[in-house]
């Protein structure tokens with residue numbers, strides 16, 4: 638179920654600063670995500686995208702600033718309250734981060750057992766249905782070590798969404814996948830999220846993935862989210878760095894129908 642807090646926001650980040658060993662990575666990030674919103678955060682390698690997601694999960698603390706999920710400042714919560722809040726969040730980590738001693742099925746069930754009230758039958762049914770939807774119908778009994786990197790990534794996405802989270806955080810969800818599988822996976826994420834009504838936040842360094850994933854993209858540059866908009870809106874800012882970054886990989890929007898634009902809005 639979607640949250641209804643006073644501000645009606647799912648994510649509220651205010652002036653988030655983070656340095657590692659004296660080197661500033663995030664220097665005043667402001668970000669708001671509303672219920673049902675799909676947003677990509679786009680920035681070059683090493684600019685702090687994973688750091689931002691780790692901040693949202695409370696895995697790292699901000700040096701200064703505030704991070705709220707579902708209207709609650711996570712720094713002010715006790716462990717139990719924070720865990721209860723995080724049961725509403727699905728996270729697909731950049732490297733999959735599956736338990737290597739559990740099969741694929743057990744990895745996904747483990748998340749559901751901890752984060753949902755589904756019956757055993759419904760959980761099993763969901764594991765098999767979702768694995769089939771990412772073209773991995775026969776992977777349930779395999780160990781992560783028996784899968785390719787791309788397969789592990791797809792399992793990680795299934796695990797993040799199998800719990801019907803109000804918010805799903807996806808770190809480079811399609812890195813290392815071939816273009817066809819990448820398109821299938823993004824489509825699958827949208828279908829599952831539409832069923833659940835989840836808000837989605839995807840971080841990526843790929844211009845194409847960012848705009849395929851969401852029509853609105855926020856740009857992370859020099860430690861801040863410096864702009865947010867559609868491909869056209871970002872171009873119309875005439876900011877030399879943003880224009881260069883958007884154009885350098887040769888991506889051009891197109892090939893998507895108006896109906897799809899509405900679907901991904």
Ligand SMILES: Nc1ncnc2c1ncn2[C@@H]1O[C@H](COP(=O)(O)OP(=O)(O)OP(=O)(O)O)[C@@H](O)[C@H]1O
Nearest residue numbers: 657658662681682683684685686687688689731842
């Ligand atoms: N625990 C840490 N200790 C020290 N430096 C770190 C730590 N985590 C990240 N960094 C540094 O902070 C910067 C941002 O890292 P981060 O992983 O957030 O970037 P990213 O945008 O996710 O990169 P990529 O696109 O490669 O995934 C990098 O220079 C990284 O080396």
Ligand SMILES: [Mg+2]
Nearest residue numbers: 686687731808
């Ligand atoms: Mg990263």
